[in-house]
Amino acid sequence: MTNPTSSRERILSRLRGSPAPFPDAPNAPQPYLSVTNLPDTSPEALLTRFQHEWEALKGEITITPTPEAAIQTVIGLIGEAKQVMSWEPLPLPGLPEALHAQGVAVARPTVRGEDRSGPYAALDPISVGITGADGALATTGTLILNTQGGQGRLPSLLPPRHLVLLRRDRLFTHLEGWLAAEGRALLEASRSVALVSGPSKTGDIEMQIIYGVHGPKIVHVIVF
Amino acid sequence: MERSPNQFPQAAQNALKNPTLQTAMERGTQNGVNSRLRAMGELPHADQLRQQGRAAKQRALNHLPDLLTQFEAQISARGAQVLWAEDAAEANRLILEIAQKHRVKKVVKGKSMVTEEIGLNPVLEGAGLEVIETDLGEFIVQLDHDTPSHIVAPIIHKTREQVRDLFMDRLHMPASDDPAVMTAHARAHLRQEFLSADMGITGANFLIAETGTAVIVTNEGNGRMTSSLPKVHVIAVGIEKIVPTLEDFGTLLQILTRSATGQKMSVYTHLMSGPASPQDPDGPDSMYVVLIDNGRSRIYGEQYAEVLLCLRCGACQHVCPVYQNVGGHAYGAVYGGPIGSVLTPLQQGVENAHPLPYASSLCGACQAACPVIINLPDMLLKLRADLVSGGHTEPIMQMGIKAWARVMQSPRLYGLGGAAARAGTRFLSRGSETVTALPGILGNWTDQRDFPAFAPKSFHQLWREREQGS
Numbered sequence A: 001m002t003n004p005t006s007s008r009e010r011i012l013s014r015l016r017g018s019p020a021p022f023p024d025a026p027n028a029p030q031p032y033l034s035v036t037n038l039p040d041t042s043p044e045a046l047l048t049r050f051q052h053e054w055e056a057l058k059g060e061i062t063i064t065p066t067p068e069a070a071i072q073t074v075i076g077l078i079g080e081a082k083q084v085m086s087w088e089p090l091p092l093p094g095l096p097e098a099l100h101a102q103g104v105a106v107a108r109p110t111v112r113g114e115d116r117s118g119p120y121a122a123l124d125p126i127s128v129g130i131t132g133a134d135g136a137l138a139t140t141g142t143l144i145l146n147t148q149g150g151q152g153r154l155p156s157l158l159p160p161r162h163l164v165l166l167r168r169d170r171l172f173t174h175l176e177g178w179l180a181a182e183g184r185a186l187l188e189a190s191r192s193v194a195l196v197s198g199p200s201k202t203g204d205i206e207m208q209i210i211y212g213v214h215g216p217k218i219v220h221v222i223v224f
Numbered sequence B: 001m002e003r004s005p006n007q008f009p010q011a012a013q014n015a016l017k018n019p020t021l022q023t024a025m026e027r028g029t030q031n032g033v034n035s036r037l038r039a040m041g042e043l044p045h046a047d048q049l050r051q052q053g054r055a056a057k058q059r060a061l062n063h064l065p066d067l068l069t070q071f072e073a074q075i076s077a078r079g080a081q082v083l084w085a086e087d088a089a090e091a092n093r094l095i096l097e098i099a100q101k102h103r104v105k106k107v108v109k110g111k112s113m114v115t116e117e118i119g120l121n122p123v124l125e126g127a128g129l130e131v132i133e134t135d136l137g138e139f140i141v142q143l144d145h146d147t148p149s150h151i152v153a154p155i156i157h158k159t160r161e162q163v164r165d166l167f168m169d170r171l172h173m174p175a176s177d178d179p180a181v182m183t184a185h186a187r188a189h190l191r192q193e194f195l196s197a198d199m200g201i202t203g204a205n206f207l208i209a210e211t212g213t214a215v216i217v218t219n220e221g222n223g224r225m226t227s228s229l230p231k232v233h234v235i236a237v238g239i240e241k242i243v244p245t246l247e248d249f250g251t252l253l254q255i256l257t258r259s260a261t262g263q264k265m266s267v268y269t270h271l272m273s274g275p276a277s278p279q280d281p282d283g284p285d286s287m288y289v290v291l292i293d294n295g296r297s298r299i300y301g302e303q304y305a306e307v308l309l310c311l312r313c314g315a316c317q318h319v320c321p322v323y324q325n326v327g328g329h330a331y332g333a334v335y336g337g338p339i340g341s342v343l344t345p346l347q348q349g350v351e352n353a354h355p356l357p358y359a360s361s362l363c364g365a366c367q368a369a370c371p372v373i374i375n376l377p378d379m380l381l382k383l384r385a386d387l388v389s390g391g392h393t394e395p396i397m398q399m400g401i402k403a404w405a406r407v408m409q410s411p412r413l414y415g416l417g418g419a420a421a422r423a424g425t426r427f428l429s430r431g432s433e434t435v436t437a438l439p440g441i442l443g444n445w446t447d448q449r450d451f452p453a454f455a456p457k458s459f460h461q462l463w464r465e466r467e468q469g470s
């Protein structure tokens, strides 16, 4: 690549040569107003609001009382599928064993490097992806999916059905709250953080909403 | 298709006479207006948030050079390569060189206005690369050799029946005008392209300087796939997309999505701080960020710097009475509607887009809808002034304006003129509220619009009568 540093220098020097265009711009507010608000931030209120927002986005959700119940929910949701792809590790101990006992094969996809079309084509028929979530934002119905170690992007990207394991103590009030509490550190440590608010959708044809365009059509959150 | 801004009057006339376009525009824009009103209207502090967002973008521009180098340092430390392009040609050349270096054959693209602006696709295709748009609307545009007509709703000008015919013809789809069936068909087709592409190209809605993070927002998931599946990811982005801090980003992201599509958040907000790390199981091995100037640093130093605050939400397009009727293509440029009427003359030279500053009734709906309160009507007026002082108006307009100035300077002439106009329009309107045809050269006005009849008494007359107690 020939990127003459001169382009960089010329752009920067043109910008530096002009006075600041908005000398009267106000300073950053202290504190910032958040876009959404939730007066009651008790764990119950956070979960109630998340469920409300998530269902409004046409996401699916099952709130389970115990990790064991969560495992049973996942097994039930997988239904007839004989193969899934998943994070490694999953945040729900005992789930891989339970899947094995059901005769469900678990792929833990790793696709890097030059030739990807072969491995992708092999993964494409798998209809269910299982991941955890780093957390969720209550007021917007948003899941936080971080990529690190064996916890990659493909299981939440390729299959038409995505099952998400969410610990109930990982709910944040809103985007602003999460950014301040954990987002900053996460963005500095991780290369890819996806905030997912409901199933994939489009309104391109006459603004009629259709679900499952490129990403999953069904996103089912299992809270435990 | 008319693709010159200077042909706006003729293109607008044609658009008004095109019943299919009128149907599509009516279905589309009303929906866009309503969803934004709902999403912004439910916030009791919407106006304070718009002020907060505006101030954040203003600070970003005030410190633009430092923030750009801060972003560059942060994201390069994690292995991304940052390249700078002064103009469209350089940006296209850099991206082509990246593709050639990685021996790329097939490119998938996420929706990106800036790559439309620089005309990237023909350059890549000319070099023998296969380029596939993956946003459903952009895919349809590409399949039909068309161009997008709205920033966030690229095929707002097409009806479902047109899409059906296109898919039947080009993708061998069985007959159906059900958007669900058509979407499923496109999904299956595009999935194969995603799985076999060597390079993904996206834009970015924000570049966060303090963490060195590029952000793309999509609903379909094509943006996340384009930036995750191929071995190389290129982000093509205008230099004005920088925001200083995460707090600024938090506000701007949400007023963007609420204004664009009425959503609290888009379905996918992908925060990318570099190529995949050695430990990551998937993601691109290489990431490039191409920072594109293409006239922005020049606008930065002019009286129109405010246009660089734009988030490209498309709200000003939905609400504009001119855009609602003529659609985006009539503007003859990449950006239509009020934002385009300002940007196009600034980018292409006002003499090459002289009808556009007049393609507005100055009703103010655009500024009222804008999440960062950009004063579009004021900039349109300034551009009109530039046209006049540069001698770019039609001679008849200049005559009119000079006559107007003379009349305005003389109370007696002004009074006489007003009285004559009142009498004249009463005659022409034959007692109704509007005049549909003005005589002589004034007919140029009523060719395209109705003219309201003057009130029977002028404000001056009423005031005098009031003062005299009559």
Ligand code: SF4
Residues within 6 Å of the ligand: B151, B309, B310, B311, B312, B313, B314, B315, B316, B317, B339, B366, B369, B370, B371, B372, B373, B374
């Ligand atoms: S000018 Fe304002 S309303 Fe128009 S696209 Fe830009 S941000 Fe949106």
